[in-house]
Amino acid sequence: MKRFLFSLLFTGFFIAIAGDMIAQTVKITGEVRPRYEYRHGFWTLFPNDANAASFVSQRTRLNGFFSNQTFKAYISLQDVRVWGDVNQLNRSDANGVSVHEAWAQLKLAKILSLKVGRMEIIYDDHRIFGNVGWAQQARSHDAAVFKFFFGDNQILDAGFAINAMRPSVTRVDYTNKNYKAIQWLYYHGKFGKSGLSILFLNNGLAYDSNSNDTIYDESIAYSQTIGGRYTFKGDKVKFNVASYYQGGKNKANNELSAIYFGGDVSLHLIKGFAFGLGMEYLSGTDTKDRGVSGKKDKSFTPFYGTNHKFNGWMDYFYVGNHVANVGLIDIFLPLKFAVNKWSFALIPHYFMSAATVSADISAPDRAVPVWKDYSSGLGTEIDFVVKYALSKSVNIQGGYSQMFATETMQALKYPDNPGGGFNNNTNNWAWVMLTFKPAFFSKE
Numbered sequence: 001m002k003r004f005l006f007s008l009l010f011t012g013f014f015i016a017i018a019g020d021m022i023a024q025t026v027k028i029t030g031e032v033r034p035r036y037e038y039r040h041g042f043w044t045l046f047p048n049d050a051n052a053a054s055f056v057s058q059r060t061r062l063n064g065f066f067s068n069q070t071f072k073a074y075i076s077l078q079d080v081r082v083w084g085d086v087n088q089l090n091r092s093d094a095n096g097v098s099v100h101e102a103w104a105q106l107k108l109a110k111i112l113s114l115k116v117g118r119m120e121i122i123y124d125d126h127r128i129f130g131n132v133g134w135a136q137q138a139r140s141h142d143a144a145v146f147k148f149f150f151g152d153n154q155i156l157d158a159g160f161a162i163n164a165m166r167p168s169v170t171r172v173d174y175t176n177k178n179y180k181a182i183q184w185l186y187y188h189g190k191f192g193k194s195g196l197s198i199l200f201l202n203n204g205l206a207y208d209s210n211s212n213d214t215i216y217d218e219s220i221a222y223s224q225t226i227g228g229r230y231t232f233k234g235d236k237v238k239f240n241v242a243s244y245y246q247g248g249k250n251k252a253n254n255e256l257s258a259i260y261f262g263g264d265v266s267l268h269l270i271k272g273f274a275f276g277l278g279m280e281y282l283s284g285t286d287t288k289d290r291g292v293s294g295k296k297d298k299s300f301t302p303f304y305g306t307n308h309k310f311n312g313w314m315d316y317f318y319v320g321n322h323v324a325n326v327g328l329i330d331i332f333l334p335l336k337f338a339v340n341k342w343s344f345a346l347i348p349h350y351f352m353s354a355a356t357v358s359a360d361i362s363a364p365d366r367a368v369p370v371w372k373d374y375s376s377g378l379g380t381e382i383d384f385v386v387k388y389a390l391s392k393s394v395n396i397q398g399g400y401s402q403m404f405a406t407e408t409m410q411a412l413k414y415p416d417n418p419g420g421g422f423n424n425n426t427n428n429w430a431w432v433m434l435t436f437k438p439a440f441f442s443k444e
């Protein structure tokens with residue numbers, strides 16, 4: 001009841017101020033998004049003697065936007081749940097209503113604004129910064145961003161964030177999985193059919209600098225990610241290419257030197273149909289060298305990107321996994337077709353490791369490991385999705401994905417059981433999702 005009253009007051013506030021507006025905009029929107037999933041090898045190879053997962057998750061949002069000549073403000077409240085995760089006669093929810101976004105943007109000058117609060121940060125194709133919109137909870141940051149506007153076609157963002165566990169009079173060690181502090185610069189310019197972006201990210205992660213296991217002494221290890229992305233959008237041909245370098249220190253305060261490059265081209269020769277070819281390379285560290293003192297970390301990490309969008313939709317790579325690992329080479333062939341309210345996509349991926357995958361096959365009681373090296377091929381994933389737009393505010397989507405994995409994938413995903421043979425099991429995933437986006441109120 002308290003959450004309902006809060007939401008009602010939230011809605012009423014924006015409606016009330018809308019009656020006395022001059023050059024102001026007020027919008028109240030919502031989202032209801034239930035999704036059914038069947039998981040039999042999603043995220044990792046499906047083990048023997050296990051049962052598939054089947055569930056419905058749902059995201060519900062209430063959004064309020066306000067804008068005048070001086071400032072903008074946006075609030076997004078959300079509830080994320082799995083059907084049945086609380087009793088029918090519940091007194092409280094498992095997760096409860098949370099604030100996904102709550103920011104204000106003040107116009108300081110003609111070319112400069114300051115945006116502060118909890119916000120989504122999205123740049124380019126979501127590779128380094130994205131909102132992870134597929135995940136029901138999505139991602140948002142507590143940050144401040146100075147936004148420079150040079151005409152209609154060039155922008156520069158200078159942002160920073162500093163995180164703490166709670167208010168305190170002395171330092172409290174930061175133990176959340178977020179960064180402790182970050183600073184970044186992002187430039188994007190449009191030049192006709194071309195676009196150019198440049199990103200610099202200084203990423204600070206907290207770590208324990210004390211070798212004593214009983215004492216936690218917080219320090220911050222900083223890594224630097226720098227690179228750019230070029231895009232071309234023609235009538236018949238579209239392509240993009242991007243490259244980034246990571247240096248500095250990883251979360252364990254070890255030396256880091258990693259690279260990323262990728263690109264794709266798509267041809268639009270027939271109305272409604274597009275086909276293309278793409279590749280990504282994310283450097284990695286040999287299995288035998290991971291965590292070894294004095295060995296450099298060569299694993300590239302796409303820190304805050306929408307990683308579900310990349311490297312196959314079954315999320316085998318970089319979605320809460322595969323960090324500081326053997327890297328990845330992904331070759332993909334997207335085929336897309338759209339007609340009327342229907343759209344279809346078929347995307348095969350072929351995966352390889354960027355570094356050597358090895359497994360320790362020695363007996364458990366042996367102090368010296370005996371390494372077995374595997375070939376680089378990890379497997380093939382095929383993703384298919386279909387979408388139908390019932391209206392501008394309602395759509396339905398469904399998809400099916402299957403992974404054809406190799407024994408190298410088995411050794412990668414189950415290093416303690418490299419001969420388990422889970423790669424020979426059926427590894428697939430299917431889903432259906434409805435999305436409703438009602439507009440409750442709009443005044444401009």
